[in-house]
Amino acid sequence: MSKFVKLKKGFNIKLVGAAKKEIVDSVHPETFALKPSDFLGMERPKLLVSEGDNVKAGSPLLFDKTKPDVLYTAPVSGEVVEIKRGEKRRLLEIRILADKQIQYQPFDKYTISEINNISKDQILKQLVTCGIWPKFIQRPYGIIANPQDSPKAIFISAFDSHPLAPDLDFILKGQDQYFQTGLDLIKKLTPGKVHLNVDSDAEVSPLFSAVRGVEINKFSGPHPSGNVGVQIHHLDPINKGEVAWTLSPYAVVQIGKLFLEGVYDASKIFAVAGSSVKEPRYYRTYDGACIDKFIKDNLQHENVRFISGNVLTGERIASTGYLGFYHHLITVITEGDYHEFLGWLKPTSSKLSFHRALGLMSFMNRNKEYDLDTNTCGEERAFVQTGVFERVTPMDILPTHLIKAIMAEDYDDMETLGIYEVVEEDLALCEFVDVSKHNIQSILRQGIDLMIHS
Amino acid sequence: MKFVKDILDKQRPMFQKGGRFEKFYYLFEAGETFMFTPDHTTDSKGAQIRDAVDLKRLMMTVVIAMIPCLIYGMWNVGHQHFIATGEVASLGQKLWVGVYVVLPMLLVSYGAGGLVEVIFGIIRKHPINEGFLVTGMLIPLVLPPTTPLWQIALGTIFAVVIAKEAFGGTGMNVLNIAMTARAFLYFAYPAQMSGENVWTYLGDATPVEGYSGATSLAVAYNASVEGTHTVVAAMGDSWYANLYDFKNLFLGAIPGSVGETSVLMALIGAAILIVTEVGSWKIIFSVFGGALFMGYLFNLFGLNAFMEMPPHYHLVIGGLAFGAVFMATDPVTAAHTERGKWIYGFLIGVLTVLIRVVNPAYPEGIMLAVLLMNVFAPLIDFYVVQANKKRRLKRATI
Known part of the structure; x- marks a missing residue:
């Protein structure tokens, strides 16, 4: 049964600075990189290439000794x-100087009619070798x-x-067939259901609404309604000993393309956005693109921070850094x-606050777009404010108590x-609103690491 | 403001590692961050932007919410002084007496408590927390205007050291610090903290014929002991015309601790705390609810005049309103769970009235009720958290 959750x-x-819906095709970065730090749960990376080697898109670059089947491959x-x-x-x-014309490592190719007859083992085998597998994220952790599993x-x-956030409808436009094929394939990987969760507060494109064979659930409400962890909590929460997987729609398209075209296509459309960008727009490139050319002559001023991902969960990168494996922004x-x-005393309406304490005016104008910077707006203090x-x-979770349990390393x-x-993104807003300025997300990850290694 | 910043920057090396006043770094830091918010930026991973709020602003909001009580309290100290001495005085004169009496109390409380904070900050090498901004103001507001200054200093130091620092500092304390200070003084120096002669500042003047310094609580209690009048009648029969009628009790022009007499001012403070979402409305409402509930319950028994007193009188006599708004809502010592806050507040209301009416030794209940519920708040939270855990466990076994 499909669900509606409010x-x-x-x-x-x-x-301020949302990306305009136009795609620029003319910027071609020279280098691309795979960053092992993007992959949570990778414990002992082992290289398969050395400097000077030539690779194709989809050629293996490294693997994790703890899960040796899964290969991490070159995007270009x-x-x-x-x-x-x-x-x-x-x-x-691992930096790759890209060819002008991308050459692809060939993988098994199927027609639409053959798709239904592929076995689970065939699917898994192709997915783990081509480089898409790391897009499958496991809950818990x-x-x-x-x-x-x-x-x-x-x-x-x-x-x-x-x-x-980039508009997923927009960046996956025209990929309907690959998306449907991808869904058909991943359906075979679970004895349970495949849930596709759409935003009920916006118009849902046919890309998502017209798919067959999966549960389509609607979610309404403010952020973090789009977080898959929040959605799982309301659909089919994860209990001790259970495992569920999550996937981005982009990865589903990649899977469809892999089986229909026989290539690992790491091309993606991503947005360059934010208040310090002159012209926030979408660009077409590949996973792990160097950002230098996208930001060249495109900045309002020099004292900026580049973030791969969004402002709540992203990671600071250098001006010559690389777009993260999971990021479209x-x-x-x-x-x-x-x-x-x-x-700390001045009344302000230019800074956003969830709170209404003395002089914080932003609650009076909920629709205004804010230009925020990376200042912490205060120092770290003991936990004082509650609720x-x-x-x-x-979610029916008590974040304060969970965070304190992690700090006390109380496994039970x-x-x-x-x-x-929960994972970091689910408690990212707690970190934003925290009066005492704790790094909630990194505390949570420490707790998760403790649980993994217990 | 650049020149101030330049001066501070020039002093900084002295306080940094290797500098002459290295030990006092956190004192310097406290001063600097008081004037300028620091240039700290977010970590490289995680939330890259932060909410504009910080603890200083939060605490300052509470201080602002207390200012109506403080100013009214100052006026009332003067007002009580002049009606007791039978003089006619202007608003300015009353305020002047109030400032003369209350300002030193405030300074001593901030001075003594601030000193302890700084010493602990230096010894333990941690930044000086802002919590004392609130505590330092609360302490004089809950004391009688005649409290000797050395007692205020002693009570403040005791409370900050024993109730807060011994437990690990701000955010770790179990008991409300201001209430601990008051309880300490009450039990250590009952002569200066109770009775009929401490609630009105007389100075060197002699009171007028017929003057009584009894508080509304004492009037209610005495009425129940004598058993001849109802409490309302006893209040109507005060030595000064209309001193204890309901309206005056609500407005607060009555003898009592400096800041706690006026229900109206406490409600203005409550409005500020609720609108800014700094104080929990759940706690404030449930304290009043609990007090009314217990008042009605006593009405049903009606064994003496105090039990028969109309329940709404409980809300305006003594320090219940002030305690509900500023003491019970202290986020550190209150229940931390939202459901727990309802229970916590309700029980404070119930206990306050219970202590007032039943315990002859101690007429004001809010102080002990808050301290008692501070101790029980973790237990309430335990059961609320336990319920959350059970829901999760139940889900797994279905």
Whole structure:
């Protein structure tokens, strides 16, 4: 049965600089990179290439010794120009100088009529070797799924409610056939259902609404209504010992293309957005693109932060950094490294706040778009205020108590308070609204790591 | 403001590691961040933007919400002084007496408590927390205007050290700090904290014929002991015309602790806390609800005049309103769960009236009720959290 879920708790952060709906095709980055740090749950990466090797799109670059079947492959063809390592020789980036014309590693190709007859093992075998597999994320823990597991269901969120999020309808336009084929294939990977969750507050494109063979659920309400973790909580929550998988609609399209065309196509449309961007727009490129050419002559000023992903869950990257494996967005906002005279007392309507404490006016104008910077607006303090996290978490979970259980490393409490149901993005709003300025997401990940290794 | 910043920047090396006043870094930091919000930026992973709120602003909101009580309290100290001495005085004169009496109390409380905070900040090497902005103001507001200053200093230091720092500092305390200070003083120096002669500041003047310094609570209690009049009649029969009629009790021009007499001002504070969402409306409402409930329950028994008192009188006598708005809502010591807040507040209301009416030794219940429920708040939370866990467990076994 399809469900309609209305969420009341949450908070929409509206920012200046949303991407205009036009796609630029003319920017071609020279280098692309695979960043092992993008892959949560990767424990012992082992390289399969060395500097100077030539690779094709879909050729393996590395694997994780703990899950040796799963290969991580090159998004583009070209020459491996640099393998960048950090402290203790930690693998940071595998950089590829891209060919002008991309060459693809050939994989098995099927016609639409053959798709229905492919066995689960054939599907799994092709998925783990081509490089798409890391898009399968396992709940609990939000780590890369284990192909040997049999998930109780697969969940796909068809909309992104994060600030400045790219419009998934828009970036997947015209991919209907691949999307349907992808869904048909992943349906075979679970004995349970495949859930496709759409935004009931907006018009749903036929790309999502016309699909067959899956459960289409509608979600209404403010962010984090688009978070797949929140959706799972309301559809079929994860209990101890259960495993579910999640996937992005883009990955479903990639899977469809892999089987219909026989290629690992890592081309993606992503948005460059944010208040510091001159012309926020969409661009067509490949996974792991170097961002330098997209931001060149496209910035309002110099003191900016580049973020791969959105402002709530993203990661700071350099001006010559690379687009993350899971990201469809580069956000550029002003760096907030300034002092402000009596900044804690001054009334302000230019800064966004979930709160209404003295002088914070933003609650009077919920539809305004804000230009926010990276200033923390205060220092870290002890937990004092209560009841706020609960108001931005539309789940039957007590975030304050969960976070405290993690800080106390209390395994029993972590488990019983619902650590299996959340990953960083689900509590990202708690981190934003926190009066005491704690890094809630990194605390949560520490807790998840404790649970994984317990 | 650039020049102020330049001066601060020039001093900074002295306070940093290796500098002459290295030990006092957090004192310098507190001063600096008081004037300028720091230039800290978000970490490289996770939320890249943060809400404009911080703890300083939150605490400042509570301080602002208390200002009506403070100013009215100052006027009332003067007002009580002049009606007790039988003099006719202007608004300015009354306020002046109030400022003369209350300002030193305020300064001593902030000074003594602030000193303890700074010392602990320096010893434990942590930033100085803003919580004391509120506590420092609460303490004088809940004390009689005649409290000796050295007692205020002593009570404040005791409360901050024993009730807060011993438990690990801001955010870790079990008991409300201001209430601990008051309870300490009450039990240590009952002569200065109770009776009929402490609630009105007389100075060197002699009171007029027939003057009585009894509070509304004492009047109600005495009426129940004598058993000849109802409480309302006893209140109507006060030494000064209309002193204890309902309207005056609500407005607060009555003897009592400095800031707690006026229900109206406490409600203005409550409105500020509720509109800004800084204080929990659930707690404020449920304290009043609990007090009314217990008042009605006593009406049903009606064993003495105090039990027979109309329940709404409970809301305007003593410090219930002030306690409900500013003490019970302290987020650290109250229940942390939303459901727990209802229970916590309701029981404070119930206990306050219970202590008032039944316990002859101590007529004002809100102080002990808040402290008692502070102790029980974690237990309430435990059961609310337990219920959450059980729902999750039940789901798994279906």
